[in-house]
Every structure is written in structure tokens, then in C-alpha cells.
Amino acid sequence: MSPASLKTYVSEWENGRRSVGEDDRSILRSIYGLNDQELFGEQAEVHSVLDDAYSELARRIEESKSVDLGMVNTLAGQTELFRSWDRQMGAPSLADQLSAHISTLENALAYTVLPSARRPVARVLSGAATLAGWQALDVGGVDRAWRHYELARRAAAEAQSPALMAHAMGEQAYVLVDAGKPDLAYELICEAVSSAQDSAPDRVVAWLCAAEAEIAAIVGQADASHAALERAAASLPGGDEMRDPEVPGVFLNDTHLKRWRGNVRTLLGETEAVGELCAALELMDGTFTRAEGSLRIDLAQGYFASGKLGEAREQARLARSLANRTGSLRNRRRLDRITLQISTEDN
Known part of the structure; x- marks a missing residue:
């Protein structure tokens, strides 16, 4: 120049x-x-920024030392409270609180260093993420549900828990069903069952087999559906207990399996399903509000298939009330379909 x-x-x-x-x-x-x-004189400024970043990282790592077994149990207890509220009152009122809870768990995991300390946090995170996934699916947030289940699977891998991994895969299969990919959902649930056979508690295996039966019925595989129901019944431990500490998100005993079997037989168009659903309704725990709504929708479908339109309308009415109480968009969509069928038959 x-x-x-x-x-x-x-x-x-x-x-x-x-x-x-x-x-x-x-x-x-x-x-x-x-x-x-x-x-x-620029490097001095760069060094200052780096020093601040390292100090912040050191602070976060130091704080993570407070996440001991007692803290993990507290976080697990919070997840359990969210789970109880969800099954009785539904998902919409919990979205923000559960999101904050998951963020706390993710941060705790991110800055916990030793694998022995990370695994308990990852277990709680996987359970919280599957709960959030099901809630998102229930209100129509399909992509959000998918992301929660991906987080649950990553956390299950970190926790070295094949049972948590299989459960997350099993619930994620329902996202594929709702997204119009039932065949892929069937492949996923079959892989989940296969992975859990020798590594998960019997109650979790039974839950996965029941899910396989439902999705097999959705894709029209009647024989495979019945076979999966038989495997679910054979795997399920006896007694009234419905929980397993390995996977707290699974609720299954003989009464729950009756309801599930009735749902599957309804999907297969078997009129005998009505009797099984009525028996399950008699025995059902009243705190499972959303599940009762689903059962009554199945009953409405079963009565409709049997030509009992009055009973079908009554069950649809009761199910609508429960769906409104829990804010279940998923159940409302099912109700809209059966209500349209009943109205068309009336005309």
C-alpha cells in the first residue's frame, strides 16, 4: 500500500x-x-475467558459431589410423585414441572464424574424420561415423546440396565404406531422383547409381551398376538403386586393383564372381549383414571361390534368424561372414531 x-x-x-x-x-x-x-494483548483476554470457563466447570463438578444416594432417592421420589399424579389427573398440568425435573437430572448426570456415581442418576433419569415420553404422546406431542424416549434409552445404557432399555423401546414403539408406522413399531417391540428375555425381571418381560400382543393385533397378526398374550401370562408373577423396583414405570398384575387382553381381543374383533373387559373394570384400582378411560373406550368398541349401541354410547360417554378430566388427547381421538361409528350406525 x-x-x-x-x-x-x-x-x-x-x-x-x-x-x-x-x-x-x-x-x-x-x-x-x-x-x-x-x-x-489479545491472549490475555482469551486466557481470562478460559480461566472463567474452567472455574465454572470445576464448580459444577464440585457441586455434583452432593448427588449422593440420599439425593438420588429424593429425585426418584419426585419422579414417583409425578407418576402418581399423572395416572390420576393426566399429563397437561405436569409438563413444566416434569421438564424442570428432567433438566435437574440431566445436569446432575453431566457433571458427575465416576461411573459408580453416574449409574444411579442415569436410572432415575431413564424412568423420568419414559414418563415424560408417555405424557407427551398422550397430549399429541409425538416428536417430543420420541426425543424423551431417546433420552431414556441413552440413560438406560449409561445405567447399564437392559430392563430400562427394553421398557423405553417398548413405549417408544407406541410413538411409531401413532405416527403411522405400525410395522416398524412391531419390529421394535419384538426386538425389545428379545433383548429382555434373559436380562429383565419377569414382570417387565410380561409387560413387553403384552405390548407386543397389542401391536401385533394392530398390524393384523392375530396368531402372533395370541401367542404373545400367552407368553405374557406365563411370565407374569402371581399375586396382587404390580410393581418391580428395576423398572418403576411398569404397572402390571393379573387385573391389568385382563384389561390388556380385553383391549387386544377388541382390536382383533373378538366379541368375547367384552366379558373380559367388564371383569377387569370390576377389579380395577380407581386411581388409574386414564387407564379406566382407555378400558371404557375398548368396551364401547366391543359393544358396538356386538350391535349393542346403547351400551356403546354409555361407555363412550363415561370415557369422554374421563378423557376430559385427564386431558388425554390420545383417548379423545379414539373416542371420536368410535362415536362417529355409532352415529353412522344410528343413521
Whole structure:
């Protein structure tokens, strides 16, 4: 550049109106025999930023030491409270609280260093994420549900729990059903069952087999559906207990399986399903509000298939009330379909 231009450039450099390009930096380093830090003082600022970042990281890691077994149990207890509220009152009122809870667990896991300390946190995170996934699916948030289940699977892998992994895969299969991919859902649930056979508690295996039966019925595989129901019954431990500590999100005993079997037989168009559903309704725990709504929708479908339109309408009415109470968009959609069928038959 000309001497006049160089004077202008130097003035602008000195007054901070123009940045020094790399070519000019190279020339200036050669002329003065200095490095960038000595010429421009920029590295000191970079070092300050880096020092702050490392200090913040060290602080977070230090804070994570407080996440001991007692804290993990507290976080697990919070998840259980959310789970109880969800099955009785539904998902919409919990979305923000559960999202904050999951963020707390993710942060705790991210800054906990030792694998032995990480695994308990990951177990709780996987359970919370599957709960959030089912809630999102229930209110029509299909993509959000999918992401929650992906998080649940990653956390299950971190926790080294094949049972949690299989459960997350099993629930994720329902996202594929609702997204119009039932065949892929069937493949996924079959893989989940296969992975759990020798590594998960019997109650979890029974739950997965029942889910396989339902999705097999959806894709029209009647024989496979009945076979899966038989495997579910054979795997399910006896007694009234419905929980397993390995996967707290699974609720299944003989009464729940009766309801599920009735649902599957309804999907297969078997009129005998009505008797099984009525028996399950008699025995059902009243705190499972959303599940009762689903059962009554199955009953409405079964009565409709049997030509008992009055009974079908009554069950649809009761199911609508429960769906409104829990905010279940998923159940409302099912109700809209059966209500349309009943109205068409009336006309």
C-alpha cells in the first residue's frame, strides 16, 4: 500500500476502528520481532475467558459431589410423585414441572464424574424420561415423546440396565404406531422383547409381551398376538403386586393383564372381549383414571361390534368424561372414531 494508505491503516488500528488482518499481523510480527500477545494483548483476554470457563466447570463438578444416594432417592421420589399424579389427573398440568425435573437430572448426570456415581442418576433419569415420553404422546406431542424416549434409552445404557432399555423401546414403539408406522413399531417391540428375555425381571418381560400382543393385533397378526398374550401370562408373577423396583414405570398384575387382553381381543374383533373387559373394570384400582378411560373406550368398541349401541354410547360417554378430566388427547381421538361409528350406525 502507499505511504498515505499505510498511515490511515495504522491510525485506524491504533484507534480500534479497523481490525488487523492476518497478512498484516504476519508483517508486523516480522518487523517488531514480537508475538500476537505482545503486539495486541489479545491472549490475555482469551486466557481470562478460559480461566472463567474452567472455574465454572470445576464448580459444577464440585457441586455434583452432593448427588449422593440420599439425593438420588429424593429425585426418584419426585419422579414417583409425578407418576402418581399423572395416572390420576393426566399429563397437561405436569409438563413444566416434569421438564424442570428432567433438566435437574440431566445436569446432575453431566457433571458427575465416576461411573459408580453416574449409574444411579442415569436410572432415575431413564424412568423420568419414559414418563415424560408417555405424557407427551398422550397430549399429541409425538416428536417430543420420541426425543424423551431417546433420552431414556441413552440413560438406560449409561445405567447399564437392559430392563430400562427394553421398557423405553417398548413405549417408544407406541410413538411409531401413532405416527403411522405400525410395522416398524412391531419390529421394535419384538426386538425389545428379545433383548429382555434373559436380562429383565419377569414382570417387565410380561409387560413387553403384552405390548407386543397389542401391536401385533394392530398390524393384523392375530396368531402372533395370541401367542404373545400367552407368553405374557406365563411370565407374569402371581399375586396382587404390580410393581418391580428395576423398572418403576411398569404397572402390571393379573387385573391389568385382563384389561390388556380385553383391549387386544377388541382390536382383533373378538366379541368375547367384552366379558373380559367388564371383569377387569370390576377389579380395577380407581386411581388409574386414564387407564379406566382407555378400558371404557375398548368396551364401547366391543359393544358396538356386538350391535349393542346403547351400551356403546354409555361407555363412550363415561370415557369422554374421563378423557376430559385427564386431558388425554390420545383417548379423545379414539373416542371420536368410535362415536362417529355409532352415529353412522344410528343413521
